[in-house]
Amino acid sequence: MVEGGMMARNAKFSSLKMSAGLLLLSAVVLLAILAPLYAPYDSTLSPLAVDLDLLNAPPFTKGHLLGTDLLGRDILGQAMWGARASLIVGILAATIAVSFGSLWGAVSAFFGGPVDSLMMRAVDGLLSIPNIVLMLAINSFLQAQQVVGSLPAWLLDSLHVTAYSSGLLPLITVIFVISATTWLEAARIARARIKSVLVEEYVTAAKAIGVGARRMLARHLLPNAAPVIFVEATLLISDAVLMEAGLSYLGLGLGPATPSWGTMLTSAQESLIQGNWWTVLVPGLLITVTVMAVNLIGDSWLDATGGQGRMS
Helix, strand or coil: CCCHHHHHHHHHHHHHHHHHHHHHHHHHHHHHHHHHHHCCCCCCCCCCCCCCCCCCCCCCCCCCCEEEECCEEEEEEEEEHHHHHHHHHHHHHHHHHHHHHHHHHHHHHHHHHHHHHHHHHHHHHHHHCCHHHHHHHHHHHCCCHHHCCCCCCCHHCCCCCCCCCCCCHHHHHHHHHHHHHHHHHHHHHHHHHHHHCCCHHHHHHHHHHCCCCCHHHHHHHHHHHHHHHHHHHHHHHHHHHHHHHHHCCCCCCCCCCCCCHHCCCCCCCCHHCCCHHHHHHHHHHHHHHHHHHHHHHHHHHHHCCCCCCCCH
């Protein structure tokens, strides 16, 4: 009876976490959706519109609800467009990382033996390199002048790269860099889950009737690992949001033409020294809320799936 009451309380608490996470994440998504309506690029509230007559205006200044930064740009407009950039990077990078990592781990577990050892030693080797070092190395290589110059003209044109603008190239680069450094955990988790599924009787029966490796992975193994993979995906989204903010803070992110929370933090350093706290508070708070929301969703799903996931 006591155990039943405890389980009911845990289920209720997990439900509250899920509700809180979805509510917070919905608020951030709403900011991103409303960005073109509140701050279109051809208006004075545009994240790129500079007003030298209204530098570092405090919150609730007429026409600027959350104030302006050191260049007179509207803080709320930047934050809303930054939400778009962070969510796009987070979701796409996490999707790529989880998809590739799960496939890698599943193939490794399914074939086992020397294949498993070789594939997982590669993962362990990459995991031994600090993430920030790997990110900076890949990012520096991809954005090198020689590499960009060697890209075919049709690709540069499709990414809107010109002599004056790098177009979508920084966005594609950041997504690739983050996914290239975060798929490793997904691979290890998928491998562990697939290993446990391989001993099930229905898998043995499928092997006995000659089901091929591709069908086995697609129809039996990966679907059974889906709950764990979903948990890892939610955690990777929050990781990706933090990584994008970190790269943008270091000046290696989405570039000055694409507003992001990390870029806002970088430009806010000088304002903070002058006592203009709101320029740091807004992007910092949004990053915290987004990461907290995604982690709450992932944590509640982790409880629902019996505690299997990154912490296993």
